[in-house]
Amino acid sequence: MIKTDVLVIGAGPxxxxxxxxxxxxxxxxxxxxxxxxxxxxxxxxxxxxPIYDIPALPExxxxxxxxxxxxxxxxxxxxxxxxxRVEEISKEKNIWKITTSKKNIxxxxxxxxxxxxxxxxxxxxxxxxxxxxxxxxxxxxxxDKTAFKNKKISIFGGGDSxxxxxxxxxxxxxxxxxxxxNEFRGAEHSAEIAKKLEKxxxxxxxxxxxxxxxxxxxxxxxxxIKSEDGKIEKVPTDCILGFFGLIMKLxxxxxxxxxxxxxxxxxxxxxxxxxxxxxxxxxxxxxxxxKLKLILSGFHEGALAARACFKLARPNEKYRxxxxxxxxxxxxxxxxxKK
Amino acid sequence: xxxxxxxxHSGKSHSIEVENGLTxxxxxxxxxxxxxxxxxxxxxxxxxxxVYVDAKWINKLPKIDSAExxxxxxxxxxxKFSRLTCQITVTxxxxxxxxxxxxxxx
Numbered sequence: 036m037i038k039t040d041v042l043v044i045g046a047g048p049x050x051x052x053x054x055x056x057x058x059x060x061x062x063x064x065x066x067x068x069x070x071x072x073x074x075x076x077x078x079x080x081x082x083x084x085p086i087y088d089i090p091a092l093p094e095x096x097x098x099x100x101x102x103x104x105x106x107x108x109x110x111x112x113x114x115x116x117x118x119x120r121v122e123e124i125s126k127e128k129n130i131w132k133i134t135t136s137k138k139n140i141x142x143x144x145x146x147x148x149x150x151x152x153x154x155x156x157x158x159x160x161x162x163x164x165x166x167x168x169x170x171x172x173x174x175x176x177x178x179d180k181t182a183f184k185n186k187k188i189s190i191f192g193g194g195d196s197x198x199x200x201x202x203x204x205x206x207x208x209x210x211x212x213x214x215x216x217n218e219f220r221g222a223e224h225s226a227e228i229a230k231k232l233e234k235x236x237x238x239x240x241x242x243x244x245x246x247x248x249x250x251x252x253x254x255x256x257x258x259x260i261k262s263e264d265g266k267i268e269k270v271p272t273d274c275i276l277g278f279f280g281l282i283m284k285l286x287x288x289x290x291x292x293x294x295x296x297x298x299x300x301x302x303x304x305x306x307x308x309x310x311x312x313x314x315x316x317x318x319x320x321x322x323x324x325x326k327l328k329l330i331l332s333g334f335h336e337g338a339l340a341a342r343a344c345f346k347l348a349r350p351n352e353k354y355r356x357x358x359x360x361x362x363x364x365x366x367x368x369x370x371x372x373k374k
Numbered sequence: 375x376x377x378x379x380x381x382x383h384s385g386k387s388h389s390i391e392v393e394n395g396l397t398x399x400x401x402x403x404x405x406x407x408x409x410x411x412x413x414x415x416x417x418x419x420x421x422x423x424x425v426y427v428d429a430k431w432i433n434k435l436p437k438i439d440s441a442e443x444x445x446x447x448x449x450x451x452x453x454k455f456s457r458l459t460c461q462i463t464v465t466x467x468x469x470x471x472x473x474x475x476x477x478x479x480x
Contacts, residue, residue, distance in 0.1 A: 080419035152413045158448060193447050215452060220444035245451075263454055280448040283413050283420065298411075328415060 037114075039065045040348040041145040041341075042133050044121050047075020049318035049333030050149035051104040056341035058111035059365050062348055065143075066113060067135055069120040069154035074101035076151055079281065090331055100330075110370040120154050122287050124314070129347070131313055145344040148309075148316045149333070152298060154286055158279035160191070164249040172255040173275045183208050187271050189258055191246065192278030195221040200276060201238060202228050211239040211270050213246070213260055241268065249275070296322050306343035307336050313347050315340040376469035380425075382409045383477045392464045398473065399423040399459035409475035416460040418442055422479040423459040424449040428472035435462055450476050 041057055043050050046068035054064045072078055077097030086095050095103070119137040124146060126132070133141040157175035159165060165173060177183075177200060186208050190201045193214040198221040201212040212229060219226040232238035244260040247267070251257070258272045285298055294301050294310045299322035302308060307315045317340050318333035326332070345354045359365045375391035378401055382388075392401030402410040402423075414420035418441050427435060432455050438446075442461045446452045459473065 076414065076419075080414055081417055084417060084419075161450060193444075215447065216443070218440075218443070220440075220447060280421075282422075282448070 036140045036142060037065060038142045039063050040143060041065075041147055041344050042067065042121075042131070042141045042143045043147045043149060044068075045075060045149035045151060045318070045320075046070070046073045046115055046117070047149060047151050047318065048077055048100055048104055048330050049151075049337055050075065050147075051101070051108060052334050053147055053149060053317060053337030053341055054111060054113050055104075055108045056338045057344060058108065058113075059359065059368055060341060060345050060354065061368065062341065062344060064111075064113060064147075065116065065141055067116045067119060067121050067133075067139075067141075069118070069136075069156065071118040073105065073115055073117070074098070076283075077101050079155055086330070088329060088331065110368065120286060124291055126311075126313070129313070144313055144347040146314045147337070147340055147344070148288065148300065148314065148320055149318045149337070150285075150288065151319045152283040152285075153288070153320075154284060155281040156284050156286070157277070158282045160246060160275065160277050160279075162246050162249060164251075168249065168251070168255055168275070172251070172273065173277065175277050177276070180204065183274060185209075186273040187211075188274045188276060189213055189270055189272045190276045190278070192280075193219045193221065194278060194280065195225060196278035197221065197276075198225040198229055200278070202232065205232055205238040211241060211272075213241045213244050213270075215245050216243045241270070244268070246275075299326075302336075305339070307340040308343060315343065376464050376466055376471070378464065378468065379470075379472045380407050380409070381472065381474045382407075383475050394464055394466065396464050397460050398425075398462040398464060398468075398471070401464060402459065409479070410459060411479040412460060418445055418458060418461055421445045421448040421458060424452065424456060424476055424479060425459050425473035426453065426455040426476065427457050428474070429455065431468075431471050431473075432457075434467070450478050 040062040041064040043064050043066045046066050057064045078101055082098040083096055119135040122136050123134045124131055130142050131146050183204050184207050188208050189211045190197050191213050201210050204210050233240045244262050247261045248259045255272055258270050261267050300309050300316040300320055302316050302321045302323055304323045307317050309316050317336035319328045357365050378392050379389045380402055388407050390405050399412050403412055411422035413422045442458050446456050
């Protein structure tokens with residue numbers, strides 16, 4: 036169990052920057068994110084795409100922005116709890132208890148939700164029976180590849196995960212790689228290896244095909260795939276691996292009793308608090324009249340939410356507004372040596 | 375202004391005028407037409423503005439580029455009529471365009 040002043044949900048640019056704002060006013064934060072890396076959409080969706088509207092940075096990329104933000108919060112030695120989603124929140128005597136999917140528990144007077152459009156989760160197969168067989172024949176990630184030894188495996192997808200796993204598992208399993216079009220978007224080199232393995236009879240490739248049905252009672256026996264021109268084939272299958280990329284989902288946030296407006300959480304713009312005391316929302320996930328979904332707006336929202344967190348985390352202390360240029364206290368928190 | 379028809383998966387149809395220069399996605403979002411999510415805001419990075427373009431129109435659109443084709447792999451039930459509306463800019467040539475929404479986005 037970890038006690039902290041603020042639990043931040045979401046490690047995107049806004050979630051990282053609010054850690055800096057909290058740190059400056061002496062509050063400790065822990066950050067949870069469902070991705071296995073820091074940066075949110077900036078890293079997952081557009082690490083290389085240029086961004087031109089971050090104040091004082093004429094041009095940056097999702098990746099460089101994330102890197103710079105991490106440098107900016109270095110003095111605060113923040114823990115990031117990645118690859119896990121916040122599942123439940125409950126309140127007891129002004130303290131929120133936050134439980135993640137990895138069963139980590141946090142106790143904090145404040146929660147800041149900086150979750151963008153929701154957490155990134157694997158896109159799942161949309162065919163009948165897919166839910167029933169999930170984790171019992173259908174997998175969207177691989178924890179232990181030896182579990183697939185000598186199995187008949189159908190791998191779906193056209194990106195690097197699909198190609199890399201098809202190549203790897205073909206060493207000790209019977210693999211069919213199925214993709215909805217003839218071109219693979221993964222690394223050209225990997226696609227070439229896969230095609231070479233196909234020629235050598237070590238791997239089957241079926242394109243352009245999509246799944247239409249799954250056969251089997253307690254376990255999967257076979258799948259049926261269909262091409263765009265209507266050709267139907269049956270593929271004997273023990274396991275299906277789906278690598279269709281990630282989608283964003285609000286997930287458990289919908290169950291926390293927060294007011295919602297479509298996919299966003301309405302807030303009070305004075306402090307960015309939601310309808311629950313001690314729960315704040317900033318960045319793309321919050322809404323209010325005039326809201327702009329810009330990173331720079333998220334930074335401002337975080338600055339105000341941080342000050343509101345101070346009141347709940349330090350009820351007996353008075354918050355003092357200070358500038359980093361002149362305040363010895365703030366400079367001390369930033370780890371700067373006295374000149 | 376060019377008129378675009380958006381047909382929800384349920385069959386409900388919305389015909390609206392969309393200003394030249396906006397994308398077909400922006401036309402839907404700015405007019406509160408349900409069924410196009412556009413989670414990433416138009417960066418061709420999420421595939422939640424996916425539509426099926428009417429067969430009569432599919433070859434009249436600007437050609438699909440590889441970034442869009444790659445992203446369509448992530449869409450829900452893509453087929454040969456699939457496009458991402460954030461990648462289609464409205465011009466007078468598209469007056470009368472008809473697009474149909476998939477059963478869901480993402």
